[in-house]
Amino acid sequence: MPTEQISSLISEQIPHFTEDQIQAFTKEQIYWLIYIQIQALTPQQIPVFTKEQIEKFTSEQIPFFNEKQIQTLTETQILSLTTEQITWFTKKQTQTFTKEQISAFTKEQIQALTPQQITYFMDTQIPYSNEKQIPWFTTEQIQALTPTQISVFTSKQVLAIAEEQIPYFNKKNQSIYTHTNWVIYRRTN
Known part of the structure; x- marks a missing residue:
């Protein structure tokens, strides 16, 4: 045709x-x-x-x-x-x-996903990211995550958060930040 x-x-x-x-x-x-x-x-x-x-x-x-x-x-x-x-x-x-x-x-x-697109993911989809993908999230993407999205991270996802990503979890994500600090503390001590 x-x-x-x-x-x-x-x-x-x-x-x-x-x-x-x-x-x-x-x-x-x-x-x-x-x-x-x-x-x-x-x-x-x-x-x-x-x-x-x-x-x-x-x-x-x-x-x-x-x-x-x-x-x-x-x-x-x-x-x-x-x-x-x-x-x-x-x-x-x-x-x-x-x-x-x-x-x-x-x-x-x-990394091409915009921060706005990150907020579009439903809480039920967040666990679909595998642990190798978590360290790929950019600073802007981490900051775009909602508290609810953070709360459904699996333990494997939390353990996969790179140490350099931790400071970018803002106040609204404090619960994972605290948990993640503890995990990293346990990894390094």
């Missing part, structure tokens, strides 16, 4: 695209998908997109993926998200990330 025809597809056609048809989209054709076409993609179609296709979705497109579509992103697709794309996820999208998706984030992806 010629690229110029992509924008003329009606939303009713999109759910009928086969795996082969979706994978045949070029990077340029991905760019031309408009919001009603993105919203018409079924959750079953999302995992079919290749790494190269996922990398081509723009800041204007990503916010139009719905929660069910986001939940069907595969680990490979999550890993293919650029740091710029990570910053485009909305509150609703961020709140639908699954355990497997969150634990797949790389250091660069974790």
Whole structure:
């Protein structure tokens, strides 16, 4: 299909695209998908997109993926998200990330999350970060954590907090700060 025809597809056609048809989209054709076409993609179609296709979705497109579509992103697709794309996820999208998706984030992806996005994570999602990811949090991200988010850190997550991160837990996170100081004291003495 010629690229110029992509924008003329009606939303009713999109759910009928086969795996082969979706994978045949070029990077340029991905760019031309408009919001009603993105919203018409079924959750079953999302995992079919290749790494190269996922990398081509723009800041204007990503916010139009719905929660069910986001939940069907595969680990490979999550890993293919650029740091710029990570910053485009909305509150609703961020709140639908699954355990497997969150634990797949790389250091660069974790550090690309804005402080505002950090506040979007639901308390039930916080334990999904694995202990290797905790030291990757930036100063701004640590300071953005809410007291409730901090209170659901697992013991493995608390133990993974890097010593240099501790001073950045502010007054609202004092309970973990105190607990973390004790943990670090125990580690070093």
